[in-house]
Amino acid sequence: MLAANVSRRGSFASTNADSPVADGSPLVCGITHFALFIRLFASFNQVQMSTLASPTPPETLVFPPEQSRDPPALTDIQREILELKETRNAVILAHNYQVEAIQQVADFVGDSLGLSYKAAETNADCIVFCGVHFMAETAKIVNPEKPVYLPDLDAGCSLSDPCPAGKLAAYKAENPDLYVVAYINCSAEVKALSDVICTSGNAVKIVEKVPTDRRILFVPDQNLGQWVSQQTGRNMQLWPGSCYAHVLFTQQAIERVRLEYPEAPVVAHPECVQSVRDMADEVCSTEKMIHFCSNNPAEAFIIVTETGMIHRLQREIPEKTFIAGPTDFCACNECRFMKRNTISKLRDTLRDQKPEIIMEEELRVQAEAPIQRMLEWSH
Numbered sequence: 001m002l003a004a005n006v007s008r009r010g011s012f013a014s015t016n017a018d019s020p021v022a023d024g025s026p027l028v029c030g031i032t033h034f035a036l037f038i039r040l041f042a043s044f045n046q047v048q049m050s051t052l053a054s055p056t057p058p059e060t061l062v063f064p065p066e067q068s069r070d071p072p073a074l075t076d077i078q079r080e081i082l083e084l085k086e087t088r089n090a091v092i093l094a095h096n097y098q099v100e101a102i103q104q105v106a107d108f109v110g111d112s113l114g115l116s117y118k119a120a121e122t123n124a125d126c127i128v129f130c131g132v133h134f135m136a137e138t139a140k141i142v143n144p145e146k147p148v149y150l151p152d153l154d155a156g157c158s159l160s161d162p163c164p165a166g167k168l169a170a171y172k173a174e175n176p177d178l179y180v181v182a183y184i185n186c187s188a189e190v191k192a193l194s195d196v197i198c199t200s201g202n203a204v205k206i207v208e209k210v211p212t213d214r215r216i217l218f219v220p221d222q223n224l225g226q227w228v229s230q231q232t233g234r235n236m237q238l239w240p241g242s243c244y245a246h247v248l249f250t251q252q253a254i255e256r257v258r259l260e261y262p263e264a265p266v267v268a269h270p271e272c273v274q275s276v277r278d279m280a281d282e283v284c285s286t287e288k289m290i291h292f293c294s295n296n297p298a299e300a301f302i303i304v305t306e307t308g309m310i311h312r313l314q315r316e317i318p319e320k321t322f323i324a325g326p327t328d329f330c331a332c333n334e335c336r337f338m339k340r341n342t343i344s345k346l347r348d349t350l351r352d353q354k355p356e357i358i359m360e361e362e363l364r365v366q367a368e369a370p371i372q373r374m375l376e377w378s379h
């Protein structure tokens with residue numbers, strides 16, 4: 001639609017350039033500009049109205065079975081990364097939403113929970129975390145002795161910002177009896193104020209373990225919190241945060257694809273809004289999506305999460321078809337924070353041993369206790 005707008009405006013500009021009015025006479029120019037303004041206004045409104053009246057649905061993005069495709073050959077930069085990894089004795093941990101080139105050179109690709117365990121267990125001398133800031137911070141919290149690098153320190157998360165530690169501390173001071181369950185997508189400072197951490201993969205299990213006589217405050221994702229509350233029957237106060245990417249999925253956008261592929265189960269991440277979760281055949285973490293799609297007899301699945309997930313699904317289940325969950329505006333949905341990491345930034349990080357996650361020891365120790373509680377409770 002943006003392209004349509006641009007080209008229509010562009011054509012008006014050339015009409016004006018072709019007009020005989022070139023003498024700069026104020027009257028002629030005035031009339032011409034007025035006429036041009038009217039035409040531009042009409043055109044703009046026409047485009048806007050047609051946009052509102054009948055948005056063109058994005059074409060569905062389908063990833064057919066991969067079984068006949070040879071795995072792509074490694075590029076020079078990927079080979080360089082593997083050599084540097086050996087030299088540094090580094091482990092590369094990558095989230096399921098990373099670009100395919102990064103997933104291919106990673107030692108482990110997984111969800112937040114799996115990556116936390118891998119970070120806690122590693123024997124490598126250093127960790128390069130290809131994910132977002134809170135994930136690399138978590139790796140640092142459980143590995144104080146090892147350098148932890150993140151290829152782009154600006155890889156944040158829209159869930160962290162609406163829950164600053166100062167606000168949470170003030171709320172806790174007013175409500176001292178609250179038991180704080182924090183989704184791992186939050187800052188180290190928020191973790192330090194929490195009683196236990198959870199991921200989307202273990203949130204139900206963790207909340208079920210909270211003593212029943214305690215009132216729970218769940219931060220910072222209200223959608224995940226609402227889903228967990230529905231699964232466990234535990235009434236919880238929900239912090240008003242959300243994932244900017246997952247809330248872009250709408251019931252009508254998913255419904256449209258389901259009409260095209262009525263046999264394909266809808267698999268949605270719990271960060272989606274309730275109307276999308278309600279229509280899904282399965283709501284689960286990114287790691288559980290792999291298990292669900294391998295064990296379910298269906299041949300095609302509609303994947304309602306960040307589109308990078310489909311690389312891993314295709315690698316591990318090459319005989320099946322995956323359809324990207326669309327938003328109202330786009331056939332796929334990429335997290336702009338996850339995509340800040342690139343293959344060249346990963347190479348530079350290994351080569352230059354920076355940027356590094358640095359944390360005050362006092363903060364690290366405070367944030368470690370609720371993470372360790374999570375790791376123990378979710379075994």
Ligand code: 13P
Nearest residue numbers: 111112113199200285286
């Ligand atoms: P998972 O732990 O399910 O991979 O989710 C992480 C995340 O950031 C989802 O947006």
Ligand code: SF4
Nearest residue numbers: 132157158243245335
């Ligand atoms: Fe954060 Fe959403 Fe991106 Fe996940 S997809 S890292 S929750 S902004």
